[in-house]
Amino acid sequence: MTGILKGMRVVEGSAFVAVPLAGMTLAQMGAEVIRFDRIGGGLDAGRWPLAPSGQSLFWAGLNKGKKSIAVDMSHPEGRELVTRIVTAPGEDAGLFLTNLRVRGWMDYDTLSQHRRDLIMVTLMGDRHGRPQVDYTVNPSLGIPAMTGPADHSDPVAHAMPAWDVAAGHLVVSSLLAAERTRLRTGEGQEVELSLKDVAAATIGHLGMIGDAVVNAQDRPKAGNALYGAYGQDFVCACGRRVMVIGLTKRQWRNLVKATGTEAAMADLATRTGRDLDDEGVRWELRDEITEILRPWFAARRVSDFAAEFDAAGLTWSVFRTVREAVDEDPDLSDANPMFQTLDQPGLGRFPVPGHPAVFSGHVRESPSPAPALGADTEAVLGDVMGLCDAEIAGLFDMGVVQGPEQGARSVL
Numbered sequence: 001m002t003g004i005l006k007g008m009r010v011v012e013g014s015a016f017v018a019v020p021l022a023g024m025t026l027a028q029m030g031a032e033v034i035r036f037d038r039i040g041g042g043l044d045a046g047r048w049p050l051a052p053s054g055q056s057l058f059w060a061g062l063n064k065g066k067k068s069i070a071v072d073m074s075h076p077e078g079r080e081l082v083t084r085i086v087t088a089p090g091e092d093a094g095l096f097l098t099n100l101r102v103r104g105w106m107d108y109d110t111l112s113q114h115r116r117d118l119i120m121v122t123l124m125g126d127r128h129g130r131p132q133v134d135y136t137v138n139p140s141l142g143i144p145a146m147t148g149p150a151d152h153s154d155p156v157a158h159a160m161p162a163w164d165v166a167a168g169h170l171v172v173s174s175l176l177a178a179e180r181t182r183l184r185t186g187e188g189q190e191v192e193l194s195l196k197d198v199a200a201a202t203i204g205h206l207g208m209i210g211d212a213v214v215n216a217q218d219r220p221k222a223g224n225a226l227y228g229a230y231g232q233d234f235v236c237a238c239g240r241r242v243m244v245i246g247l248t249k250r251q252w253r254n255l256v257k258a259t260g261t262e263a264a265m266a267d268l269a270t271r272t273g274r275d276l277d278d279e280g281v282r283w284e285l286r287d288e289i290t291e292i293l294r295p296w297f298a299a300r301r302v303s304d305f306a307a308e309f310d311a312a313g314l315t316w317s318v319f320r321t322v323r324e325a326v327d328e329d330p331d332l333s334d335a336n337p338m339f340q341t342l343d344q345p346g347l348g349r350f351p352v353p354g355h356p357a358v359f360s361g362h363v364r365e366s367p368s369p370a371p372a373l374g375a376d377t378e379a380v381l382g383d384v385m386g387l388c389d390a391e392i393a394g395l396f397d398m399g400v401v402q403g404p405e406q407g408a409r410s411v412l
Contacts, residue, residue: 003030004359009093009384010175011036011086012066013106015043016133017161018195019099019123020062021168022175027065028355028365034067034380036082039402041070041373055346063370064352069381070374070402077400079105081385087115088384094188095179097171099123108190117188119178121171126196134161137199142212146219146227156221163199170198230282232290233319234297242302244293245315249277258305258312264292326351337364344369372404 008031012023020035027033037045047058069085072078083105086096094115101107101122108120125132138144139155148156174191182188203209211219224233230246246252256265265276268288274281282289302318309316318328326332333351334341343349354367381387381395395401 003028003355003365004362006030007092008032008095008179009034009088009090010095010097013082013096013098013100015100017062017164018167019097019171020044021165022097022121022171023066024062024064025169025172025355026175028367029357030362030365032067033065034069034085034376034384035063036069036071036073036085037373038074039070039072039374039399045373051347053346057347060344060347060370065368066371067376067380068371068373069377071377072400072402075398075400077395077398081381081395081400082106083111083114084385085380086111087118089115094118095175096120097123097175112188112190115188117182117186119175119182119188119191121175121178121191121193123167123171124192124194127194132195134164134195137163137196140196141199141203142208143203146221148221149223150221150225152221163195163202166202167193167195167198225286226283228283229279230286230289232286232293234290234294236297236300236302238301238303240302241319242297243317243319246282247279247315249279251315252277252279252282254312254314258309258314259293259296261292261296265289268292340366342367342369374402375404377401377403 010031010033012035014020023033046056049057112118144155144157233243235241246255269276339351342352352367381392
């Protein structure tokens, strides 16, 4: 790696989405990220989706570019190894990410006894330390109550773990903020955050908590409509569905012009005495606006207007499955510099993303695949901990550590 974080070493002990995502993000920016797992794999080693081989595409996706060491942490020597890896010397080391904190061993008070300037970022489920995942945080905060068709009374969950993703990136920014403080003061610290607090803060920032407190009505379900402005899905003559957005005044006026509905929209404004340049008015009159636009889309195939919409700078999209997106959208292919098609043993050949950001002072790095479990066990024991060959061999022989092949070593 030659990325912007080259030289930084981060140790990760994690499962699920947020913390693995954080470690992967740091690795894709050039940090050396060492992930430790129990022998045989951690909690998410076999999580779906799976490749036809049965190997986890989920695990491979969230551990790109990391180093992997497999350790028996039920063994005292295994816990000692993890402690030594986390607290290994070096001004760019002593950085630890986890959501698997264990009091009396893998916690800040204990680990910082071995390295006073340790920075440890711990993600909890909620601020009380209780377990939570995205699929429990989301309903607890009311999001599924406003998701789904307008005539559907039941709560609707969704497939994207939004709070996990937000929390993962907050883990990254929290680590870098604490590391900046350490560079200036020499002091380490523990950073704690919780998945539920990340979600609660986000809905507060978006005005949803204030809305619930000061307004009498709960935010309604609105199907695919864009809340508070105009955005709607339409079925076209070819059977495909599109989403069109009129959030800003420019987006709205361009949509009306492209669909040739200026007269009908002017008549609607006159009849209602409302100004359709106001996004809130467009939300309140969304059903009437949709009735004007629906025949236009129903009479046309996507291919009839796609080029015109793009030329006019409209904000719109075709609804696709992920498979269709991979087949049709060059942004999910090697045509996008973020992606590179990799042939990964046991998984298959498909586009793999690198880091989305482009830093002007650094060459964009190609994505690296995830390591096999324990692929770097020997290298970490030797290079990070400074163990000799005989010591490493002894740990393998005792079953304290393991390499990429069950019960076997690549050397020694």
